[in-house]
Amino acid sequence: MGNTRATGTKVADAAVSDAKTPRTERGRRTLRKLLDAAAEEFGEKGFHEASVSSITRRAGVALGSFYTYFDSKDGLFRALVADMSEKVRTSARSALSDDMGALEIERAALTAFLRFAAEHKEIYRIIDEAEFVDPESYRMHYQTIAERIADRLHSGAAKGELREGLGELEAWAVMGMNVFVGLRYIVWGAAEMTPEQVAAGVNRLLAEGVLRR
Amino acid sequence: MGNTRATGTKVADAAVSDAKTPRTERGRRTLRKLLDAAAEEFGEKGFHEASVSSITRRAGVALGSFYTYFDSKDGLFRALVADMSEKVRTSARSALSDDMGALEIERAALTAFLRFAAEHKEIYRIIDEAEFVDPESYRMHYQTIAERIADRLHSGAAKGELREGLGELEAWAVMGMNVFVGLRYIVWGAAEMTPEQVAAGVNRLLAEGVLRR
Structure with a gap:
């Protein structure tokens, strides 16, 4: 995933290893949007109240696209935690x-x-x-x-x-x-x-x- | 609640202020049993999976008695956190x-x-x-x-x-x-x-x- 950038933040390797790796720049942008929307949704509502449909709505992504990248809300949450870990790491390192x-x-x-x-x-x-x-x-x-x-x-x-x-x-x-x-x-x-x-x-x-x- | 003791551990004032204060030694023992059973149940299953009926079963207390002391599972949880805080305090202080x-x-x-x-x-x-x-x-x-x-x-x-x-x-x-x-x-x-x-x-x-x- 070396220099893959979407909305300015590298998508964590671990997140991507959990998601299905997008092969196009557009796919990587969509994945980034889903992770950012997930951070908002899980942050505001918590895991149990959060919903995949609300996350795709926030992200401006079709519900069907979600399942191109993740199997479930659980899979997205796991990818988000890995993404957050990676962001903490890169922010400190920089x-x-x-x-x-x-x-x-x-x-x-x-x-x-x-x-x-x-x-x-x-x-x-x-x-x-x-x-x-x-x-x-x-x-x-x-x-x-x-x-x-x-x-x-x-x-x-x-x-x-x-x-x-x-x-x-x-x-x-x-x-x-x-x-x-x-x-x-x-x-x-x-x-x-x-x-x-x-x-x-x-x-x-x-x-x-x-x-x- | 000064020197109230039941199964060897003082029931936290804060816990008791959340629970309905028992007036008898037997009542205090029952409250202590409920808090100890709640610690096991919430610790093992987490809040959402835990149930009042399972807690009273662990405590060996009739379900009806539960409502003598607490309004709800939420009230019991709140009392348990206060009880845990108090136990940390007394264990350090001693x-x-x-x-x-x-x-x-x-x-x-x-x-x-x-x-x-x-x-x-x-x-x-x-x-x-x-x-x-x-x-x-x-x-x-x-x-x-x-x-x-x-x-x-x-x-x-x-x-x-x-x-x-x-x-x-x-x-x-x-x-x-x-x-x-x-x-x-x-x-x-x-x-x-x-x-x-x-x-x-x-x-x-x-x-x-x-x-x-």
Whole structure:
């Protein structure tokens, strides 16, 4: 799927592996429209109230076309979770550059995630609902992110910036911080703090912990 | 409800304020049985598949008795979330003592939470499902815990052990770490790490952050 672009967002490989891969540019655009409409529909109504006919209506796509790409509402939901995971990944990655220090990388990745969540508040509801609708996708979403964070922590240690011994436990802790501050300040928040301010506070916690020095 | 005890666990005030308060010891025992059976049933089946008749069967309580205490399955679920919040609170509090330092308090509170979660793995599913079934309970659960953590961080700063300026943001970050390591190592884990080991790792992160020194 290398450089396939439709409405500006690459369709996640995993989403496509779940959908039937479109062979034409027009097909890829239709798939993208269905995924975007699904994000709105599942985000607003939740999985059980959402309907395929309402999603195709939002997408401006014929109902018959839906079944060209997906077998069922379940299949679409699974593809959407994979697509959301991929969007989180690319939004974080696009904020990083090679000359950043290890801590700066964590701050930039969190800022990018929070900005993404501010634009796509439905992501929390959709990922959280996956725990019930499609537990395997839910697990995969978090495992994949934790592995990415663990890789970054290892790189930071290899460069001598971070302490030795950081690994999966610390990656899950960092992910948990990021998810919960996003819930509090972005999804529930009344814009008391910007993504940059939230990320700066979390970054200081990572840098120095809570002890007085 | 001060020292009301039934099967060894105090019935949460909030749960009782949602249920109709039983006036007799026998009534309190019945309410406790219903809440414990509800935790099993909602934990195994989820809210939608769970049924009042199956819960009363598990509890060994007549169906008619259910309606002495609750108006509906929704009311029972709401009471159960409040009861779970209260149990998390009391399990953490019982692990703390006045002579502990601020960091030690965080470690002990997390260890107690993880032990509780190991014994009641259904808590994750129930709290997470509250986001969909009863959003107000979901929000309240986390807000209350975050306030408690913020209070502890303030106390630690007042005693000169923790740095100044720790507050709500750091409390949400700490809560996020705790919830996610519990998900990874207790709910999904294959006992690779004990609650004590997980809490020690998180505590080191709080103590010193990730930087090499």
